Amino acid sequence: MISLRGVSLVYANGTRALDAIDLEIAKGSFVFLVGHSGTGKSSLLRLLYREQLPTRGEVTVDGIRVDRLRRSRVPLLRRNVGVVFQDFKLLNDKTVWENVAFALQVTGARTKDVMRQVPRVLDLVGLSHKSRMFPSELSGGEQQRTAIARALVNNPKILLCDEPTGNLDPANTNEVMELLHRINLKGTTVLIATHNALVVDRMRRRVIRLEDGKIVADEERGYYLAGPPSREAPAPAPAQSA
């Protein structure tokens, strides 16, 4: 579903954000991307929805060579890749319903489809009863669930989350992670960049650890840090599946 081969990213100011990354993520996976701030997690996500082009290497998402994608084709890619951010990026002058419907309307969807899809995703994220509220009237968790609903309304095959729980308290964090888990169970590939150790350690899913733009660990059922020394011996890094 996602493939990076020899990908490097050097910004104009000379900062090397990613260095010779090789990575395969299979369809339907649930993957954490962890590491300190500035290790390249967000840069890697930006390559996947073509916000950024690699300096070198191949980026393939759902069979599309993103690094070679023409500018005019980028919107089509983004309808297949939902993105969620730490700061939600909601429009404050629109209601929950309008924020979600907006993502469909701007792609030229028919009103009939909007009327069918928006209630479906609002139901999925548990916000049907708050569809007429504005973002300022919602809790952080609810705002993030609205953002997730917006990211899902186009039925993307991949959901990218950049620090989705960064602004949330533990209760809301649990709510959002539970929601992302359910979304993954429905078949959507979920890739989460985070430095929330509690979430990563509790969910025990595949963990890819970045340091200075390089992958230093890639573990199935991994932990935020390199294994849980106090609880059990570190599991050997499993072979990568395509």
Next chain:
Amino acid sequence: MQFTAIGTVTVTILLLGGFLFTRDTLSTVGDEVLRKIEISVFLRDSATPADARRLAAALSSDPRVKSVAYIPKALGLREMRERLRGQIDTSLLTSNPLPDALRVRVVDATQVPAVAAKIRKQQMVASVEFAADSVQKLLRISDVLGRIGLAVVLLLAFTAAIIISNTIRLTVFARRREIAIMQLVGASSIYIRLPFIFEGFLDGVLGAALALGFLELARLQLVPKLAAALPFIPMHLGKINQGAFALELLVVGAAVGIVASWLSVGRYLRA
């Protein structure tokens, strides 16, 4: 913000309209002068009236020649007395010193020197006169005015485009969050651009419409006063009221608005 853009287009179109009107008036003045330029052909004393009429007929058949008038010496003297009345005492003239003459007008003022040279070769012609320098100068002035006009129009349009572009960029900046989300969820470039293009179009058309209003006001109030103060300048009062002229200015306004907003949004989307 919006008012600035519309106001700028208004001023630009106003200047453009004023300029076109001035250029039109100057060009009309030039045409009037050029139209009046004629070639005076003075015949030899030996030429008979029949010779003169034959020459007139021959010249008339030249496609470059608009009209040929035969002025017998008696008519020439009468016209001269008329022209100089009150300036010179022509009663002192005891005989007619003037030769028979032809007055030749050409279709295109640029042909005057060539036609004069052809006439000069005729045997019965004593001399040929025309305001050579004046013709050349007027033609040059007319040409230069045309070029300056084009440059001024382009410069004004460019200025308006820059200001509209900056205004649209401010609007784009104010809505950058919305645009970023649109891009994120896969809105096409044209979908994102369209509202701004429409805004640029509206700015342009509204500005041009306002300018047309002011021009109409000037036509009704100012031009008659100018025409009364400067009676020797032929002002074409009807011109700026013509639908084609109004449409032209509206199209210029709209085009400037559309191009400016297209470029400014494009620059933002690429960033």
